Amino acid sequence: xxxxxxxxxxxxxxxxxxxxQAYIWKRVGDAHIAEDLTxxxxxxxxxxxxxxxxxxxxxxxxxxxxxxxxxxxxxxDRKSTASIDNxxxxxxxxxxxxxxxxxxxxxxxxxxxxxQQLDETRRKIxxxxxxxxxxxxxxxxxxxxxxxxxxxxxTRTLKKLNIDARDNELLRVL
Numbered sequence: 001x002x003x004x005x006x007x008x009x010x011x012x013x014x015x016x017x018x019x020x021q022a023y024i025w026k027r028v029g030d031a032h033i034a035e036d037l038t039x040x041x042x043x044x045x046x047x048x049x050x051x052x053x054x055x056x057x058x059x060x061x062x063x064x065x066x067x068x069x070x071x072x073x074x075x076x077d078r079k080s081t082a083s084i085d086n087x088x089x090x091x092x093x094x095x096x097x098x099x100x101x102x103x104x105x106x107x108x109x110x111x112x113x114x115x116q117q118l119d120e121t122r123r124k125i126x127x128x129x130x131x132x133x134x135x136x137x138x139x140x141x142x143x144x145x146x147x148x149x150x151x152x153x154x155t156r157t158l159k160k161l162n163i164d165a166r167d168n169e170l171l172r173v174l
Contacts, residue, residue, distance in 0.1 A: 005049045012049075013042055016063050019132065023064075026133075027071055041070050122157045125150055 020041055025034035044066050052062050115123050124143065128134045136154070140147040 009046050009049050012045060012059060012063060016060070017042070020063065020067055022132070023067060024071065028074065033074075037070055037074055041067050044070065117161065118157065122153060125153050126157060129154060 017038065021034055021038040024037045024041075025031060028034055028037065041063070045063060048066075052059070057065070115126060118126070121143070125139055128139045128142065129136070134142070136150050137147045139145075140150045143150070
């Protein structure tokens with residue numbers, strides 16, 4: 001019989017597996033490594049599921065904290081095991097990647113709270129744009145809308161939430 005923690009983990013895995021893998025793949029650039037790191041992330045989630053406290057952070061924050069720590073370990077290990085022969089012209093982008101990852105996670109945390117105020121269409125568009133990092137045209141195709149309509153809804157939604165993508169420090173990275 002599955003425990004409550006097992007069911008909660010299954011829900012986390014179902015909701016975040018593709019997002020985590022895509023997020024990691026964009027940072028490491030290798031599908032096989034991304035799969036391995038994604039497995040590591042969800043093993044850590046499973047192993048530490050009893051430590052998750054909904055009073056301290058959203059599930060997405062908890063999961064992406066584990067993701068970012070796993071990426072830090074990956075970059076640190078990769079940096080320490082790189083041979084001197086392979087170092088010519090090598091400039092690790094670890095700090096830039098981690099800064100970008102942390103800023104994107106800040107955006108996600110900020111938007112998690114704001115999403116509760118929106119109707120389903122607006123919420124889907126924001127999630128696809130800022131969580132899944134989809135382009136406007138891809139969102140339009142997925143929702144059966146025009147790209148222009150998606151842009152208008154996105155702009156109006158951000159305005160409704162008092163978020164100006166051009167001026168907001170969090171959204172400037174996008």
